[in-house]
Amino acid sequence: MIEKLCSITSRALLAFVLISIGFVLGKEATLRQTNQPAAQDAGTEAVAGGEFTAAEEGRRVVVYYLHASFRCITCNTIELLARTLVEEQFAHALADGRLEWHEANFQHNPAMAQRYGVASACVVITTVENGQETGFKRMDDVWTLYRNPDSFNEYIGAAIAEALAALENRSGAS
Amino acid sequence: MSWWIAVVSAFWLGVLTSISPCPLATNIAAISFIGRHLSSRRRVLLCGLYYTAGRTLTYVLLGILLAGGLLQVTGVSQFLQQYINYILGPAMIVLGMLLLGWIGGGASLHLAGDRVQKHVAEGGGIWAFVLGVLFALSFCPFAAALFFIGLIPLAIQNSSPLLLPALYGIGTALPVVLFAFLIMLSGELVGRAFNRLTVIEKYIRLTAGGVFILAGIYYSLTYIYEVL
Numbered sequence: 001m002i003e004k005l006c007s008i009t010s011r012a013l014l015a016f017v018l019i020s021i022g023f024v025l026g027k028e029a030t031l032r033q034t035n036q037p038a039a040q041d042a043g044t045e046a047v048a049g050g051e052f053t054a055a056e057e058g059r060r061v062v063v064y065y066l067h068a069s070f071r072c073i074t075c076n077t078i079e080l081l082a083r084t085l086v087e088e089q090f091a092h093a094l095a096d097g098r099l100e101w102h103e104a105n106f107q108h109n110p111a112m113a114q115r116y117g118v119a120s121a122c123v124v125i126t127t128v129e130n131g132q133e134t135g136f137k138r139m140d141d142v143w144t145l146y147r148n149p150d151s152f153n154e155y156i157g158a159a160i161a162e163a164l165a166a167l168e169n170r171s172g173a174s
Numbered sequence: 175m176s177w178w179i180a181v182v183s184a185f186w187l188g189v190l191t192s193i194s195p196c197p198l199a200t201n202i203a204a205i206s207f208i209g210r211h212l213s214s215r216r217r218v219l220l221c222g223l224y225y226t227a228g229r230t231l232t233y234v235l236l237g238i239l240l241a242g243g244l245l246q247v248t249g250v251s252q253f254l255q256q257y258i259n260y261i262l263g264p265a266m267i268v269l270g271m272l273l274l275g276w277i278g279g280g281a282s283l284h285l286a287g288d289r290v291q292k293h294v295a296e297g298g299g300i301w302a303f304v305l306g307v308l309f310a311l312s313f314c315p316f317a318a319a320l321f322f323i324g325l326i327p328l329a330i331q332n333s334s335p336l337l338l339p340a341l342y343g344i345g346t347a348l349p350v351v352l353f354a355f356l357i358m359l360s361g362e363l364v365g366r367a368f369n370r371l372t373v374i375e376k377y378i379r380l381t382a383g384g385v386f387i388l389a390g391i392y393y394s395l396t397y398i399y400e401v402l
Contacts, residue, residue, distance in 0.1 A: 010276035013387065017264040020394045024260045027398070068255055069400050072196040072315045107256050119251040119322035121315045143319040
């Protein structure tokens with residue numbers, strides 16, 4: 001009886017393994033197909049990757065939370081801290097369109113990962129002018145500061161404020 | 175002074191990687207694999223050393239290639255986080271089945287020879303080494319951040335592509351090996367107290383196989399099917 005159960009379980013597990021391998025191959029082929037146009041446009045679009053379209057006219061700061069397919073506990077904490085900061089401390093800029101928040105899977109957007117030099121989940125602050133991305137800052141220290149929300153907020157908050165101020169200065173000058 | 179800070183930091187980054195919740199499933203699997211030989215402390219020690227060697231060598235190789243500029247951090251990180259994690263789930267399921275004797279044994283499907291099954295079940299050090307390499311390469315986001323964003327710049331800054339990644343590797347393996355020893359010692363204690371060492375060892379081996387299969391299913395659902 002036990003032997004039969006083991007035999008059935010082992011066959012089911014082997015089937016699961018084979019189906020998983022097939023699934024991976026199919027998934028990869030689909031990802032490659034969908035990523036091809038995004039990679040071609042990566043140099044000209046303000047926002048690379050399949051999940052976003054080209055940016056509209058105007059100046060703004062875009063804050064990205066880039067994550068892998070697997071969302072770890074620490075990654076979720078970093079995302080929550082960053083998003084709460086943007087929504088609470090920069091509500092005004094968010095409401096009038098000077099600031100945007102986006103999240104994206106960098107494993108589904110290889111062009112985006114390459115563009116920002118992403119090695120793991122992170123926050124990237126970019127400036128966009130007339131539909132073109134003019135600069136970006138990758139905030140690697142989120143991984144050391146997430147345990148201390150005050151320092152985290154200071155770090156991200158200062159970078160966003162700086163990007164917004166730079167944008168406003170350029171706007172005033174032109 | 176700053177050299178010593180770098181040395182301690184590299185080791186501490188490794189320990190942090192190991193004790194974070196992110197690679198918990200692989201660590202539990204490694205602990206159960208290394209600590210399952212209740213009757214032989216020497217075997218547990220050997221498996222622990224091979225596992226540590228597997229991890230350390232992998233990080234040293236990556237350190238040399240990345241710090242030397244032969245590979246690009248983003249590309250390698252992307253590749254490993256994606257493709258090795260695809261392999262991880264199915265590989266752990268197959269390993270678990272080998273540990274349970276469901277492949278290669280009399281009543282099973284004969285996909286692997288008896289020798290392979292016996293070798294894995296008996297716990298040849300080479301399998302602990304392979305496990306160390308596989309688990310070291312399967313970066314979760316937290317491990318990727320500590321290695322690619324924390325350790326590699328530190329190794330480049332201190333011109334130490336060998337020692338610092340090696341210390342990181344030892345740091346990632348040490349908590350696992352210590353826990354494996356604790357499991358082995360407590361199992362041995364209970365086994366001797368009740369005079370049932372062989373029976374308890376058998377159950378621990380079965381548990382190790384089960385842990386591998388469950389962790390394999392978990393990783394397949396997480397990385398391949400993306401449902402968790």
